[in-house]
Amino acid sequence: xxxxxxxxxxxxxxxxxxxxxxxxxxxxxxxxxxxxxxxxxxxxxxxxxxxxxxxxxxxxxxxxxxxxxxxxxxxxxxxxxxxxxxxxxxxxxxxxxxxxxxxxxxxxxxxxxxxxxxxxxxxxxxxxxxxxxxxxxxxxxxxxxxxxxxxxxxxxxxxxxxxxxxxxxxxxxxxxxxxxxxxxxxxxxxxxxxxxxxxxxxxxxxxxxxxxxxxxxxxxxxxxxxxxxxxxxxxxxxxxxxxxxxxxxxxxxxxxxxxxxxxxxxxxxxxxxxxxxxxxxxxxxxxxxxxxxxxxxxxxxxxxxxxxxxxxxxxxxxxxxxxxxxxxxxxxxxxxxxxxxxxxxxxxxxxxxxxxxxxxxxxxxxxxxxxxxxxxxxxxxxxxxxxxxxxxxxxxxxxxxxxxxxxxxxxxxxxxxxxxxxxxxxxxxxxxxxxxxxxxxxxxxxxxxxxxxxxxxxxxxxxxxxxxxxxxxxxxxxxxxxxxxxxxxxxxxxxxxxxxxxxxxxxxxxxxxxxxxxxxxxxxxxxxxxxxxxxxxxxxxxxxxxxxxxxxxxxxxxxxxxxxxxxxxxxxxxxxxxxxxxxxxxxxxxxxxxxxxxxxxxxxxxxxxxxxxxxxxxxxxxxxxxxxxxxxxxxxxxxxxxxxxxxxxxxxxxxxxxxxxxxxxxxx
Amino acid sequence: xxxxxxxxxxxxxxxxxxxxxxxxxxxxxxxxxxxxxxxxxxxxxxxxxxxxxxxxxxxxxxxxxxxxxxxxxxxxxxxxxxxxxxxxxxxxxxxxxxxxxxxxxxxxxxxxxxxxxxxxxxxxxxxxxxxxxxxxxxxxxxxxxxxxxxxxxxxxxxxxxxxxxxxxxxxxxxxxxxxxxxxxxxxxxxxxxxxxxxxxxxxxxxxxxxxxxxxxxxxxxxxxxxxxxxxxxxxxxxxxxxxxxxxxxxxxxxxxxxxxxxxxxxxxxxxxxxxxxxxxxxxxxxxxxxxxxxxxxxxxxxxxxxxxxxxxxxxxxxxxxxxxxxxxxxx
Numbered sequence: 001x002x003x004x005x006x007x008x009x010x011x012x013x014x015x016x017x018x019x020x021x022x023x024x025x026x027x028x029x030x031x032x033x034x035x036x037x038x039x040x041x042x043x044x045x046x047x048x049x050x051x052x053x054x055x056x057x058x059x060x061x062x063x064x065x066x067x068x069x070x071x072x073x074x075x076x077x078x079x080x081x082x083x084x085x086x087x088x089x090x091x092x093x094x095x096x097x098x099x100x101x102x103x104x105x106x107x108x109x110x111x112x113x114x115x116x117x118x119x120x121x122x123x124x125x126x127x128x129x130x131x132x133x134x135x136x137x138x139x140x141x142x143x144x145x146x147x148x149x150x151x152x153x154x155x156x157x158x159x160x161x162x163x164x165x166x167x168x169x170x171x172x173x174x175x176x177x178x179x180x181x182x183x184x185x186x187x188x189x190x191x192x193x194x195x196x197x198x199x200x201x202x203x204x205x206x207x208x209x210x211x212x213x214x215x216x217x218x219x220x221x222x223x224x225x226x227x228x229x230x231x232x233x234x235x236x237x238x239x240x241x242x243x244x245x246x247x248x249x250x251x252x253x254x255x256x257x258x259x260x261x262x263x264x265x266x267x268x269x270x271x272x273x274x275x276x277x278x279x280x281x282x283x284x285x286x287x288x289x290x291x292x293x294x295x296x297x298x299x300x301x302x303x304x305x306x307x308x309x310x311x312x313x314x315x316x317x318x319x320x321x322x323x324x325x326x327x328x329x330x331x332x333x334x335x336x337x338x339x340x341x342x343x344x345x346x347x348x349x350x351x352x353x354x355x356x357x358x359x360x361x362x363x364x365x366x367x368x369x370x371x372x373x374x375x376x377x378x379x380x381x382x383x384x385x386x387x388x389x390x391x392x393x394x395x396x397x398x399x400x401x402x403x404x405x406x407x408x409x410x411x412x413x414x415x416x417x418x419x420x421x422x423x424x425x426x427x428x429x430x431x432x433x434x435x436x437x438x439x440x441x442x443x444x445x446x447x448x449x450x451x452x453x454x455x456x457x458x459x460x461x462x463x464x465x466x467x468x469x470x471x472x473x474x475x476x477x478x479x480x481x482x483x484x485x486x487x488x489x490x491x492x493x494x495x496x497x498x499x500x501x502x503x504x505x506x507x508x509x510x511x512x513x514x515x516x517x518x519x520x521x522x523x524x525x526x527x528x529x530x531x532x533x534x535x536x537x538x539x540x541x542x543x544x545x546x547x548x549x550x551x552x553x554x555x556x557x558x559x560x561x562x563x564x565x566x567x568x569x570x571x572x573x574x575x576x577x578x579x580x581x582x583x584x585x586x587x588x589x590x591x592x593x594x595x596x597x598x599x600x601x602x603x604x605x606x607x608x609x610x611x612x613x614x615x616x617x618x619x620x621x622x623x624x625x626x627x628x629x630x631x632x633x634x635x636x637x638x639x640x641x642x643x644x645x646x647x648x649x650x651x652x653x654x655x656x657x658x659x660x661x662x663x664x665x666x667x668x
Numbered sequence: 669x670x671x672x673x674x675x676x677x678x679x680x681x682x683x684x685x686x687x688x689x690x691x692x693x694x695x696x697x698x699x700x701x702x703x704x705x706x707x708x709x710x711x712x713x714x715x716x717x718x719x720x721x722x723x724x725x726x727x728x729x730x731x732x733x734x735x736x737x738x739x740x741x742x743x744x745x746x747x748x749x750x751x752x753x754x755x756x757x758x759x760x761x762x763x764x765x766x767x768x769x770x771x772x773x774x775x776x777x778x779x780x781x782x783x784x785x786x787x788x789x790x791x792x793x794x795x796x797x798x799x800x801x802x803x804x805x806x807x808x809x810x811x812x813x814x815x816x817x818x819x820x821x822x823x824x825x826x827x828x829x830x831x832x833x834x835x836x837x838x839x840x841x842x843x844x845x846x847x848x849x850x851x852x853x854x855x856x857x858x859x860x861x862x863x864x865x866x867x868x869x870x871x872x873x874x875x876x877x878x879x880x881x882x883x884x885x886x887x888x889x890x891x892x893x894x895x896x897x898x899x900x901x902x903x904x905x906x907x908x909x910x911x912x913x914x915x916x917x918x919x920x921x922x923x924x925x926x927x928x929x930x931x932x933x934x935x936x937x938x939x940x941x942x943x944x945x946x947x948x949x950x951x952x953x954x955x956x957x958x959x960x961x962x963x964x965x966x967x968x969x970x971x972x973x974x975x976x977x978x979x980x981x982x983x984x985x986x987x988x989x990x991x992x993x994x995x996x997x998x999x
Contacts, residue, residue, distance in 0.1 A: 034751065038745045038749050039745075054738060057742070061896075062894075065894050067876060492797075495799035498803070622886075624885065626883060
């Protein structure tokens with residue numbers, strides 16, 4: 001049991017306060033005095049000396065006042081109280097390893113083989129282990145293409161860094177390894193995984209690819225338990241929409257551990273069609289086909305060509321019946337063979353019609369007559385087929401599609417008087433699209449050379465905006481009731497004024513202050529659907545948005561107060577993509593405003609060299625801002641974790657539509 | 669001659685001073701009497717308990733509360749140094765109950781509880797003027813209505829300020845001034861009321877995770893001693909539930925431990941996180957159901973149907989709760 005004598009108490013508290021200040025927690029002199037007084041009272045109540053752990057709790061109660069400050073305090077406490085035993089122990093270890101390898105500080109390693117060579121097997125094994133440990137600790141590093149041992153001073157610093165916070169050398173080493181694993185600094189050494197205990201915290205901070213790699217390596221060296229845990233975490237990440245780049249390894253791990261399910265496999269296939277045939281082998285192509293329609297359009301388009309080759313004619317027909325029309329263009333011709341003449345002809349016609357529709361839209365965008373001619377050509381081909389087709393000879397799954405294709409063909413086939421007329425006819429298909437796709441299309445049309453088309457595109461954009469905003473509002477408002485405070489008389493103030501014989505003595509109660517949210521929206525390429533919904537929501541509740549920021553590398557401040565309709569202009573004219581500077585955006589957003597709530601819509605991936613968003617958030621929170629992040633599944637996990645620790649609320653949304661709903665909770 | 673005149677003047681002045689002082693005394697008594705007649709009944713005075721060990725024992729025995737010894741020591745140490753205490757933690761961890769009990773034991777009188785809301789101000793907590801009386805007599809003792817905080821200062825009782833984050837910053841600053849200097853100024857009455865004993869102490873409670881509320885300022889936080897409340901360990905939670913539950917009908921151990929596992933799972937998944945208070949309520953409800961059935965042991969069905977009532981708090985959590993309950997109880 002460690003105890004502290006009275007004489008050392010103030011000394012300890014002062015050192016602790018200094019360390020706290022160094023770490024960003026401002027502890028005042030009055031707090032040092034107060035902590036000492038309370039500690040003394042506490043000790044006299046307990047009658048005697050205090051245990052170190054008890055002391056920590058008491059001092060923490062005085063020094064740390066917020067959740068993230070507790071973490072800073074803990075860090076400062078361990079820095080001040082943990083002795084330098086661990087440091088010595090580690091230093092001894094490093095020097096012993098260096099002796100084993102027969103090299104010194106600052107030396108270059110010309111050949112690894114020569115370094116770990118030895119007369120007998122035991123020596124070789126010992127040297128190999130020493131080399132591995134030194135690399136793991138970062139004492140041997142790669143510089144300029146060659147491996148070198150750090151110079152003595154740098155090595156000391158590195159050891160001090162590792163030994164911080166730890167109670168023993170092995171704990172320090174283990175922690176160092178885990179943190180380098182989290183940050184992706186080291187490649188995963190399978191030998192280390194054999195008996196490794198990796199806490200959930202670390203697993204939660206790994207990205208999908210790293211998890212897959214770790215899981216597979218753990219599986220290979222026989223640490224099945226770790227492999228299962230990695231696979232489970234991986235599965236939950238994929239379910240929430242975070243997709244890996246290395247789909248092969250991911251699927252391999254999920255299949256080995258049996259943690260995957262159909263939904264996960266479909267998502268993975270949607271991301272990387274190269275794995276479709278492999279998956280079809282294990283799951284059966286017909287299973288994949290029957291669930292394909294649950295994916296989004298882009299993924300269907302990617303998977304369809306691969307999958308169609310593996311299906312029998314009957315299955316192909318059933319698949320076609322369940323898919324949206326515009327994805328059919330990706331169906332390979334070879335897959336249509338043997339489906340029966342009528343069916344084959346109809347599917348071809350449907351492809352022509354959908355192609356004609358795409359071309360017609362292209363025409364409106366560019367006003368290039370060639371596209372219109374192509375569209376008419378496609379249409380005439382479709383018409384020829386459809387005219388000679390007897391719908392009764394179609395296979396049952398295709399019959400519902402027939403009338404749809406037929407009516408679409410008729411809409412396109414009527415002679416057009418003007419481009420505007422054509423746009424009007426296509427309007428229903430456009431308003432059925434996803435919000436961001438519709439707006440992307442319309443913003444292209446908005447740059448069309450024909451003023452009539454521009455005007456109509458704008459009108460259509462407003463109509464779509466209005467319909468979606470109304471839908472959103474009605475979904476949100478159903479759950480909320482207004483408080484009818486307005487109109488009630490504030491009695492006390494009124495009487496005061498009456499007593500003082502003031503003019504107009506009646507005082508009404510004020511309405512509850514509106515929240516006045518500052519909304520910061522990321523416009524990087526991957527955020528388009530989410531950003532579109534966020535702006536839509538902001539426009540629906542524009543009265544409560546104090547400031548709207550749209551940022552990429554540069555930061556635009558948008559006046560919302562001039563009316564929600566202006567946001568439609570914004571949606572039509574905003575260019576998405578480019579670099580992202582979250583920190584600058586947050587600083588710009590909060591400039592000259594009193595603390596309130598800041599809602600950030602972003603995937604937290606900062607792609608420019610600037611101050612880390614975590615530090616900016618920390619500062620803002622200290623100056624009493626409340627920060628909420630609404631992030632898509634593909635967010636940066638490490639930044640997310642760091643933000644959460646500092647008291648930021650992070651909400652992960654699965655679909656763009658959900659962004660609107662979540663945001664409305666803060667705006668309304 | 670001059671000398672005499674000066675002396676006479678001084679005499680008159682001194683007389684006036686004594687008169688105003690004695691008047692003030694009379695007034696003080698009237699306010700004190702008012703306070704006593706309004707709040708006296710609520711206090712139920714008894715022997716104050718200021719020894720931490722004794723306090724822990726009494727908390728367990730009289731209030732049925734399991735409180736860490738370290739926590740009680742810390743609170744008492746803070747009180748002895750004249751510092752208010754801030755209890756912070758998730759809902760349902762017993763902040764309010766523990767705070768009220770400690771204050772009541774400390775001052776030997778039932779504590780005053782101020783549940784905060786945004787439009788709380790000094791008139792609601794210190795005192796107000798009756799509008800009609802004020803019109804008739806002016807702003808004086810006659811028309812003054814003392815409110816709980818003033819009553820606590822005068823009667824030497826503890827005050828629990830519940831959910832301090834919901835109140836405005838102005839209000840927090842006013843409270844701090846009062847707690848720091850242990851006195852209340854009422855400018856309309858031209859009076860200062862001072863706390864006489866150590867009994868007047870303040871505990872604040874707050875839940876930092878709650879949405880739609882204010883942050884606490886640095887100035888405020890610097891002046892309080894912050895005690896963090898967390899969810900108890902499963903064993904401790906079981907102990908708490910057992911303590912709160914009557915012995916019949918009997919709740920089997922395995923059911924209780926599954927219930928606690930279930931609640932812990934919900935704490936990590938649902939948006940509305942059930943606290944130990946919810947666990948207790950759940951157990952009590954299940955026991956009640958068993959009793960109504962006339963059975964002497966709580967059955968699985970009782971627990972599951974009580975869960976449906978207790979754990980469903982928000983619409984968006986409905987699926988999660990359903991899933992978790994099914995996972996642990998198979999129903």
